[in-house]
Amino acid sequence: MKARVFVTLKTGVLDPQGKAIGHALNGLGFDAVGEVRQGKVIDIELAGSDEAKARGDLKAMCEKLLANTVIEKYEIELKG
Amino acid sequence: MKARVFVTLKTGVLDPQGKAIGHALNGLGFDAVGEVRQGKVIDIELAGSDEAKARGDLKAMCEKLLANTVIEKYEIELKG
Amino acid sequence: MTAITPALVKEHGLSEDEYARILQLMNREPTLVELGIFSVMWSEHCSYKSTRVHLAKLPTKASWVIQGPGENAGVIDIGDGDACIFKMESHNHPSFIEPYQGAATGVGGIMRDVFTMGARPIAMMNALRFGEPSHPKTRHLVSGVVSGIGGYGNCMGVPTVGGEVNFHKSYNGNILVNAMCVGLAKANKIFLSAAKGAGNPVVYVGSKTGRDGIHGATMASAEFDDASEEKRPTVQVGDPFTEKLLLEACLELMATDAIIAIQDMGAAGLTSSSAEMGDKGGSGIELDLDKVPQREANMTAYEMMLSESQERMLAVLKPGREAEAERIFRKWELDFAVIGITTDTKRLVVKHKGRMEADMPITALSDEAPKYSRPYAEQPVAVGFENAPSLPKRDILKSLKQIMGSPDMCSRRWVWEQYDTSVMADTVQHPGGDAAVVRVHGTKKGLAITTDVTPRYCLANPFEGAKQAVAEAWRNITAVGARPLAVTDNLNYGNPQKPEIMAQIVRSIDGIGEACRALDFPVIGGNCSLYNETNGEGILPTPAIGGVGLMQDVARMATVAFRRVGDAVLLIGDTRGHLGQSIYLREIEGREEGAAPPVHLPSEKRNGDFVRKLIEGGRVTTVHDVSDGGLLVALAEMALAGDVGVDVGVAGTTVETVPFFFGEDQARYVVAASAEEIDKIEGELRTANIVHAIIGKTIASKVVRVEREGEIALSELRAAHEGWFPRFMSEELPLTN
């Protein structure tokens, strides 16, 4: 199985990187660009085929290691 | 419109970060975890409603700034 | 309007008595915004309510002190029109919750304290205390804190040149992250926070305000319990890029004469900065929050006044100079807004969306803030293992190796290599020695910087332990050849409402005061961090001392490294073999016991002044003070630093081998120089009546050799000394961005 985990800053938490990217894109003439937020995407290969178990494991991985839930939130995507 | 851009290392380019995460996950007892790769996800708010133009712009942003195509590849997702 | 219920008052960390006092001062029920303002301004963090009466006893004056405690940072005169500005501050609680960002924003905060006074930061220090290595969180906290400090300081382009790292179980639930910043300014260009005069524009510069860390100041004044991690208050995210721009923009504006007063927005942001500026200037301040640059939609007055968003400053300008200032901040792509005006009412007035949200006398927030003489109950001081106690016979070289490779004594290279130590091209002594030395740019002068405290001594005896912290800082500065000039402190303790903790605080402050007076080493600033307790378990009392000294010619600086084969090795100071609270007792015998080593201040002064004169006279360049671990550890460090072997004996003392080599008696230095030079020095020591002994010489063989005990290869010692930290940390995933 392949999983994709997104770890992004919670809404309201300052994202200096996103801010700087937005600023730079505006500077390059992309005027339509509004707010920009940057996060991490982590692609994980998982052995086994039990989706429910995989989801449970991924959640545990996020809570334990991949995200710091003080400031970050995460989303999990499983693709077969 | 909201766009999501993924910037990840090209296959074949070593990703020590991803390797370290995989190693740490195995260490935490997640034995099913195989290869791990880490990348960036950039969420962009875009004014306007012309999808084709948005796609074109996003591609230009990636080529110019968001990705370093020597080592990285990108994917663009548009969500209404 | 929100009704102010007892529950709401309690949530704001205010006691019933304190609320009664507020009603009296306001003559009416406060608004919610006013309550929030009181809660932060009367918090321990901002008001120092438990410590103020005691801090007042510290010596703060000397002819070279330009600005003592009370401003954002202290200022000393270092001659030739130059001033050195420095301060140390804690970011303990946020760093425990989010180690990377907590430590990073701690660095950012202390830098603002220093550059808000007109100084360019030139060096950073960090004094860190973590839980025991085996605690499941320790590794992760070490990794996050160190990369956070590096992440911020490196981006700012200010070298991080030294610090301390300790591990002890008492910090398992409350780590300490104390950061110190040292800056340089012109003595006649110091900026203060007094917003004198009415009708002057109040301007906001830097980052936009978001809902960051609302109530951080009250958090820093509350104990943790198991639920805090669940409640997890928002931690701020640092933006070193913006801070770097803010630094450059502020220094550019300061080069003009447009500023009346300026103050960083630290804990309690807009509230404390405006209240303090008004208070110091004897003026009033009126703010229009509609003008505040905001990062988020629909922010309330309460949120804006209490936000702890980072990288912001408040300034009062001379009228008519707004455009000029704005141009500078726009050039650096920073927000700039006139958000208020000074008045002659001595009131803090806050308006938002046409409503009066607060209107309160500023003195209620400063002079009238509570001040407590909390009860304290002194505990008996620990005793034992004082004068050369007998301990089981063991192989002392094996013990040496074990100590050199222990968590508290091993090399901190793993830490400092993550810090840019040489940016700014003035670092003449890097981490690894007694004090860091940075050159005063464009001159031959150098500033020596150190942070010190030995918390286990402070627990055994808060008074002697605090004296020791000051003495060690003074000694470390002396050992590189600089004249110690002044101190900033960072007093970290548990809950002051417990009489035994309060006693630690009171006695430590007494000890600091006594040592600073005796050593002519005034305290020019500091910070208190209380309530470092989890589930009732407090930390070791940890009064960290940051010291700064001045040397006239960095080319004469001493380092710890042995430089040549054939030098004589001289020990200056009296060795009685005090093993109480020693590293030896703990690491080898597994006992955390005994008396703290007594500090005899006149000997400290006499021995130190003697050593400094040798260095200043260009007669010695190899000097190391003897501290943690004792004499043999000092010798081993000198041998490793220079990669030169040493052969030593007990030099005819009556003290047994173990206490002689591992005792932690104070006021001692090891000096190495040619045999002829040491001969001369010995004569002078005799005349000066200073206890000393020639204990050995440097040798061609790369070993530490001890008479009658054998020898150990430097390579073996080095492997132990350098090995522990990287091995310990190799299991941790470095934090990512």
Added chain:
Amino acid sequence: MKSAVIVFPASNCDRDAATALEQMTGKAAHMVWHQDSELPDVDLVVLPGGFSYGDYLRCGAMASQSAVMRAVRAHADKGGAVLGICNGFQVLTETHLLPGALMRNAGLKFVCRPVSLEVDETQSAFTRKYSKGEQVSFPVAHGEGNYYADDETLNRIEGEGRVVFRYAAGDNPNGSARNIAGILNEKRNVLGLMPHPERVVDPLLGGTDGRKMFESLIETLS
């Protein structure tokens, strides 16, 4: 030799570079702001170390889009000398004035320490005063100095004698391909390197091994 140092927002070795240049050439360097679209009349342009634009997104990425970099490219196209140190090297790869990319250190940590380098190539304006194979010690201070290029590129730059500095065997601080620490462009007038030569021109600061680079430049460009 006349020189200029480019100042990006959050450059932080700009003063260090200027100090070293002044010490070595006796002339103050021009400090050029990132928004300037023209360079003063100079022989050497230095892109200093630091964290231009916070190094957000990728090190050097945003700086590569700045107005001044168009002028720097023009200067290089005309054969003018360009020296990129640390962040400056990252800016040069991002601007494609130099091939390859600088990735995160293999150890994933920022590393600041002196490293041993071998001078691999002395046929350049930057290194003619060194001898081939000479070992020198420069400090590094970076989190992303892991040089990457595909094999074809690596073979080409090696074959053309464009690898100027290599980390000595066993002292590679960041995992760089083939121990590469510094490279030249095809025309050999643009050099990028991760270690800091400007931090080793003053004996009090831990060595003088960087002096020969400035002496080489002075001899070539004056």
